[in-house]
Amino acid sequence: MGRATLCETARTCDDVRKIGPADAPLNQGCARPRWRGSSAVEDSRTEVTETDRVAGLVAAQENAIALFAEVEAREIVAPGVGEREASDRIRDLANEMFGTTKHWHKRIIRSGPNTLAPYRDNPPDRVIAEDDVAFADFGPIFEEYEADFGRTYVFGQDPGKRRLLEDLPAVFDAGRAVFAADPDITGRQLYTAVEELAARRGWEIGIWHAGHLVGEFPHETIDGMKAESYITPDNDTPLRRTDRLGRTCHWILELHFVDRGRGYGGFYEQLLDLA
Numbered sequence: 001m002g003r004a005t006l007c008e009t010a011r012t013c014d015d016v017r018k019i020g021p022a023d024a025p026l027n028q029g030c031a032r033p034r035w036r037g038s039s040a041v042e043d044s045r046t047e048v049t050e051t052d053r054v055a056g057l058v059a060a061q062e063n064a065i066a067l068f069a070e071v072e073a074r075e076i077v078a079p080g081v082g083e084r085e086a087s088d089r090i091r092d093l094a095n096e097m098f099g100t101t102k103h104w105h106k107r108i109i110r111s112g113p114n115t116l117a118p119y120r121d122n123p124p125d126r127v128i129a130e131d132d133v134a135f136a137d138f139g140p141i142f143e144e145y146e147a148d149f150g151r152t153y154v155f156g157q158d159p160g161k162r163r164l165l166e167d168l169p170a171v172f173d174a175g176r177a178v179f180a181a182d183p184d185i186t187g188r189q190l191y192t193a194v195e196e197l198a199a200r201r202g203w204e205i206g207i208w209h210a211g212h213l214v215g216e217f218p219h220e221t222i223d224g225m226k227a228e229s230y231i232t233p234d235n236d237t238p239l240r241r242t243d244r245l246g247r248t249c250h251w252i253l254e255l256h257f258v259d260r261g262r263g264y265g266g267f268y269e270q271l272l273d274l275a
Helices: 050-073 083-098 112-116 159-181 187-200
Strands: 108-111 133-138 149-154 211-214 250-259 264-271
Touching: 050 083, 050 133, 050 149, 050 250, 050 264, 083 108, 083 133, 108 112, 112 133, 112 264, 133 264, 149 159, 159 187, 159 250, 159 264, 187 250
Parallel strands: none
Antiparallel strands: 108 133, 133 149, 149 264, 211 250, 250 264
16 A cells, blocks of 8 residues: 655645635635734724734644644555545544644545545545545634645556646745746736646646635635635736735635546645745
């Protein structure tokens, strides 16, 4: 039985839904304010600073990275293990390591043909097979800050699946470089760049967007169809902007690559503009 290989780079409430027209979270937007302390007196509250927000989001991602390093070490995602079983074991491990019991969107482990399904779909539970590809998409909440973290695992030596494992973090890094190079880049422009980067390597984008806003939990409730909340062809607003309360918007870059002819896909997700 091959050991799971986790996508790496050199360097992201179960009942809350995630993103978009067909597969989007219901609660999404620039994060609303969180408050220090537990005083019931409104005047005694101090609004969290942007420095605090950045530190909270980065710490949440660092915890997610540590969590999934342990997932790999324990071979939780492995041939012979059911997707639901693996998901539950990761949930329990997050509680064991960090006391984390909340996830801001549904927990996903998918394998084989299920890796083609977009977020909103709920394919039947499947046992991970030998020579399979699988991915994880989790949104644990650490100290009221959301992580959104995804990685792909490959078992065996199938060259196409091994190439997918390498291409996901490579395109993520290239997408980050595109974002870094243009201070005025819009959601549409970054989506187009990521789509082109994926196509050059032979992959199709498997969902309608390439990322979304992230922040404190819970998100300010807005229209889940609102294009400005996502890295999508319909978003012509700059990604580097503030919300209506003057807070900086922070982003997740989310890659779901598929090869429908070969019948599998992969996933990679973490912070775009921080860490």
